[in-house]
Amino acid sequence: MKYGPLPDRTAVVTGAARGLGAALAGELARRGVKVALLGHEKDRLESLAAVLPTRAAAFEVDVTDGTAMEHVGRQVRARLGAPSVVVANAGVAEGGLFADVDMASWRRAVEVDLVGSAVTARTFLPDLRATAGYFLQVASLASLGAAPMMSAYCAAKAGVEAFAHALRAELAHEGVAVGIAYPGWTDTDMIRDADRYPVMRTLRGLMPPPADRVLPVGTVAARLVRAVERRRTSVYVPGWLVAVQALRAAVPPLVLRVARRELPRLAARDPLRPTGLLGPGGDADHGAGTADGR
Numbered sequence: 001m002k003y004g005p006l007p008d009r010t011a012v013v014t015g016a017a018r019g020l021g022a023a024l025a026g027e028l029a030r031r032g033v034k035v036a037l038l039g040h041e042k043d044r045l046e047s048l049a050a051v052l053p054t055r056a057a058a059f060e061v062d063v064t065d066g067t068a069m070e071h072v073g074r075q076v077r078a079r080l081g082a083p084s085v086v087v088a089n090a091g092v093a094e095g096g097l098f099a100d101v102d103m104a105s106w107r108r109a110v111e112v113d114l115v116g117s118a119v120t121a122r123t124f125l126p127d128l129r130a131t132a133g134y135f136l137q138v139a140s141l142a143s144l145g146a147a148p149m150m151s152a153y154c155a156a157k158a159g160v161e162a163f164a165h166a167l168r169a170e171l172a173h174e175g176v177a178v179g180i181a182y183p184g185w186t187d188t189d190m191i192r193d194a195d196r197y198p199v200m201r202t203l204r205g206l207m208p209p210p211a212d213r214v215l216p217v218g219t220v221a222a223r224l225v226r227a228v229e230r231r232r233t234s235v236y237v238p239g240w241l242v243a244v245q246a247l248r249a250a251v252p253p254l255v256l257r258v259a260r261r262e263l264p265r266l267a268a269r270d271p272l273r274p275t276g277l278l279g280p281g282g283d284a285d286h287g288a289g290t291a292d293g294r
Contacts, residue, residue: 005229007032010083012076014063014120015090017041018281019188020138022048023221024087029054031225036076036083038063038120039090040284055080062288063090063116069123077127084131085228086124088117088160089138092282093153093190095200096274105277106152112285113156118163132175134231136224137164141184141211144244145251148259149203149272168233177231181224182241185214190279198270206258210238 011028015021016037022044025035029052037045037058045058057079059072076083091113094105121135128135143161146154161180168178185191185204191214194200204212220237227235236242244251266272277286 004031006085008034009085010034010036010076010080011085011087011228012036012038012083012120012124013087013089014038014116015281016048016058017044017284019190019279020183020186020217020221020224021087021089023217024089024224025052025056027218027221027225028085028228029056031229033085034080036072036080038072040281040288063120064111066119066122069119073123073127082127082130083124084128084133085136086120086128086133087136087138087224087228088120090116090120091138091153091156092277092279092285093150093194094275094277094282095149095194095197097149097272098151100272101152101274102276105274108277108285108289109152110156110159113153114159114163117160121163121167128171128176129174134177134179134228135164135167136179136181136228137161137167138181138183138224139164141182141241141244143180143182144241144248145255147203147255148263149200177233179227179232180234181227182234182236182245183215183220183224184211184238184241186220187214187217188279190281193279193282194275197273197275199266199272200275202266203262206262210240213238 011033013021013025016025017039025037029035032054034055037049038061042060049056049058061068061072092109094109117137137160139161140157142154142157164178164180223237224235
């Protein structure tokens with residue numbers, strides 16, 4: 001905490017109430033960073049802020065709401081100082097065949113994962129410019145190869161990857177660094193909820209080892225925070241995913257071959273019902289949307 005590049009800096013983490021966001025906040029705080037925790041589930045955000053070893057503040061906000069995010073941005077600066085690290089982590093997902101999913105849920109997944117990341121960047125861009133800061137976009141293994149039953153999530157995560165590449169090119173001459181994180185399967189509430197659905201669990205199981213392995217959330221968070229310390233342009237967890245990046249043109253034909261064989265078999269055994277937004281985080285986003293009339 002004394003000698004690293006992060007002590008006394010301020011970081012913003014979206015989707016911080018649980019899962020990877022909460023773990024990232026903890027890792028940053030252990031390195032001496034003041035952390036602004038953004039997301040739904042106010043009680044969880046405040047509970048986490050209370051136990052972090054550095055100054056922290058909780059802000060309940062919908063990351064897709066530009067006006068609300070601007071208000072939170074002003075509060076973050078007043079309470080913790082201008083952030084020099086911003087982690088766009090907020091995300092939701094749903095499973096199901098595109099022909100069957102509720103389009104409102106499909107749009108919401110894209111809105112939170114993609115538009116929410118853009119709104120986050122736009123809100124804190126003045127701070128990153130002033131501090132020559134670092135923006136970390138949490139993408140996914142899904143950015144590298146789209147999978148059936150996850151069309152909204154895959155589309156959004158491919159979108160945030162492209163968004164981050166474009167943003168990096170725009171900001172490089174101003175000293176602002178932009179990184180992209182590609183985590184694989186991570187032990188979060190969202191993944192555990194997906195595994196409750198036989199078809200989703202089976203689809204993950206069809207991936208060849210070690211691609212089907214679920215990593216502890218603390219392991220993923222630690223790798224991502226080391227990338228923040230080093231202002232990395234990309235970080236892959238596990239590291240072998242960099243090979244998928246190099247060979248990503250081969251992924252869609254492989255996925256197509258497996259899906260063509262396995263989806264009819266799975267449908268015959270169990271109906272491929274849509275899951276809705278997954279996990280407690282998905283429930284919280286749905287509840288917040290109902291409350292504000294979305």
